[in-house]
Amino acid sequence: MNRIVIGYGNELRRDDAAGLTVVSSLESRIKPDSCRLVATTQLTPELAFDLADMDEAIFIDATPIGIPGKTVWTPIHVEDYSNPVTGHEGSPGHLLDLTRSAFGRAPRAFLITICGVDFGYGEDLTPVVQKSVDALVEELTILVETNRPVDTRPEESIHA
Amino acid sequence: MSRTLTIDPVTRIEGHAKITLTLGDDGQLEAAHFHVTQLRGFEKFCEGRPFTEMPSLMARICGICPVSHLVASSKACDRILAVTIPEPAGNLRRIMNLAQIIQSHALSFFHLSSPDLLLGLDSDPKKRNVFGVYEAAPELALDGIRLRKIGQTIIELLGGKRIHPAWIVPGGVSKPLSEEERDQILAFIPDAYAIASRTLDWFKSRLSTFQEEIRTFANFPSLFMGLISKEGGMEFYDGKLRIVNETGKLVEEGIESERFEEIVGEVAEPWTYLKFAYYKPLGYPQGNYRVGPLARLNVVDHCGTPKADEEWAEFRDLERGAILSSFHYHYARLVEILCCIEKMERILNRPEITSTHVRAFAEPNNRIGVGVSEAPRGTLMHHYEIDDNGLITKANLIIATGQNNGAMNRGVFQVAKHYIKKDRIQEGMLNRVEAVIRAYDPCLSCSTHAMGKMPFHIELMDQGGNLLDTVRRAAL
Numbered sequence: 001m002n003r004i005v006i007g008y009g010n011e012l013r014r015d016d017a018a019g020l021t022v023v024s025s026l027e028s029r030i031k032p033d034s035c036r037l038v039a040t041t042q043l044t045p046e047l048a049f050d051l052a053d054m055d056e057a058i059f060i061d062a063t064p065i066g067i068p069g070k071t072v073w074t075p076i077h078v079e080d081y082s083n084p085v086t087g088h089e090g091s092p093g094h095l096l097d098l099t100r101s102a103f104g105r106a107p108r109a110f111l112i113t114i115c116g117v118d119f120g121y122g123e124d125l126t127p128v129v130q131k132s133v134d135a136l137v138e139e140l141t142i143l144v145e146t147n148r149p150v151d152t153r154p155e156e157s158i159h160a
Numbered sequence: 161m162s163r164t165l166t167i168d169p170v171t172r173i174e175g176h177a178k179i180t181l182t183l184g185d186d187g188q189l190e191a192a193h194f195h196v197t198q199l200r201g202f203e204k205f206c207e208g209r210p211f212t213e214m215p216s217l218m219a220r221i222c223g224i225c226p227v228s229h230l231v232a233s234s235k236a237c238d239r240i241l242a243v244t245i246p247e248p249a250g251n252l253r254r255i256m257n258l259a260q261i262i263q264s265h266a267l268s269f270f271h272l273s274s275p276d277l278l279l280g281l282d283s284d285p286k287k288r289n290v291f292g293v294y295e296a297a298p299e300l301a302l303d304g305i306r307l308r309k310i311g312q313t314i315i316e317l318l319g320g321k322r323i324h325p326a327w328i329v330p331g332g333v334s335k336p337l338s339e340e341e342r343d344q345i346l347a348f349i350p351d352a353y354a355i356a357s358r359t360l361d362w363f364k365s366r367l368s369t370f371q372e373e374i375r376t377f378a379n380f381p382s383l384f385m386g387l388i389s390k391e392g393g394m395e396f397y398d399g400k401l402r403i404v405n406e407t408g409k410l411v412e413e414g415i416e417s418e419r420f421e422e423i424v425g426e427v428a429e430p431w432t433y434l435k436f437a438y439y440k441p442l443g444y445p446q447g448n449y450r451v452g453p454l455a456r457l458n459v460v461d462h463c464g465t466p467k468a469d470e471e472w473a474e475f476r477d478l479e480r481g482a483i484l485s486s487f488h489y490h491y492a493r494l495v496e497i498l499c500c501i502e503k504m505e506r507i508l509n510r511p512e513i514t515s516t517h518v519r520a521f522a523e524p525n526n527r528i529g530v531g532v533s534e535a536p537r538g539t540l541m542h543h544y545e546i547d548d549n550g551l552i553t554k555a556n557l558i559i560a561t562g563q564n565n566g567a568m569n570r571g572v573f574q575v576a577k578h579y580i581k582k583d584r585i586q587e588g589m590l591n592r593v594e595a596v597i598r599a600y601d602p603c604l605s606c607s608t609h610a611m612g613k614m615p616f617h618i619e620l621m622d623q624g625g626n627l628l629d630t631v632r633r634a635a636l
Contacts, residue, residue, distance in 0.1 A: 012220075039321075040321075044308075044312070045271065045290070045304075045305045045308065046305045046306075046308045046309035046312055048305055049305065049306070049309050097291075098290070098291075098294075101291060101294040101298075101301075102294060102298070102301065102302055102305065
């Protein structure tokens, strides 16, 4: 299975770097060819090339909404994103829709969000988010090493 | 009875902007103002910082063109150190700068402007976006993201990341280029050439359909400024400043970076946070000038690379003298993409490009440092002054968009004058006002809803505050 993990956020805004931190941690833990890893500040249209030949895409981002530290996995349904992308702040769904328009297909995809506490200026994660990042890295490492798709995870952990 | 027409908000420039149009007693347009309504403050909050931090700080002015600020800032720091950086380092900086221009111009042309150019300025706004381009011309759309990816990937190969790479530093660059990396970049060149050539052919085939826009889009006499090489050719990294007038006649040349303040002045108007630059000998506002792709192609004697030179010659045939219509910024961007690809290939094939000698080290030796380079949007100047401890006491940044501010305001006036009749706003005005701003590719574009759907709301009021006419378009 071809899989890509895209972590995105601002590395200078504390918990907003959660997705980036997950990806950089995975880089040192998984075999280079087992999964494509991308750490980026924002989702840009040219990522469509990276997505085009993938079977599965996992997007990781921080969110200010929810219970601090809570990690939520949500499937992305591309058919829900038929509106044009704004270009400046593309969401995973819009990016996948762009991929589908450009290449005729898009991978099945999931968005993992970690609820952050502090999005102020700084380079370190808050302890509660760091703990969630560490746990997510463990889980993703196992998923990648066993080459299992995301939807083999326990059903109750994936929010529709 | 005089009336004021307000378009608010026009954009979010990492912030916001609006337009006001004032009609006189006779109902004719008297004035147009493009108000930038948010303060950035970089010049002020850098005071007290070590000068060595400036490139990293300045790169964060913009997420689309951080490399441009890295280049200009590092050049200013080189002057403070009083070093001549190793030639391989200068060439490596050039490669990153060229990649930056390629990806930025690709963004502007393919993502921001091609929906208008392909589908027409009066087409359905719901379709006038990148998805509409995919439907109507899928190869054009794919070419756009492919070209942008090439530019971004080169930046990432050199600097370690696509946005805000920290690789360009005072004294040179932080790591050399390996042979493998050089070969990876060279492998992109054929595809990049093919895309640039295809797109130029496509655009030129459509020029005849834009005669009205060419005539009305900020089409007026002005000065033009840009850097040129020793041979009078296109120069994005170094060189000296040259200014020509609307007939193409030379006004000023041979100005070294550190002397830019002899000819460039700045004025702040009370109704906008974006400063206006002007050519000092003519004063303000007579000395308004334009920078960026159109200006660069007007000031040079040639591009200096064969494919681009052919295209440049054809471009200059559009008019006698300088090319005046700001609509032609789109055309100029495509010629520059081609020039950048050629220059990059030439530099990469130099044997010393993989040298490991890529940085000069020194302590501060000057209190003042000035760095000037060509950013995608135009000439960019960084001027720093430091104290005995190497801390910044003054930072003055003259950004390309600010230098085009006078022209943008004039462009809005021209378009509005064409489309506002008495007390009614003509259909198509919103799109044209938006499009004339976008022709300059200001940093404002990244804060507009980039697929041609600025959240415009225009109200035409009389002196008594009575609403005469309204046009509204919601944001995405």
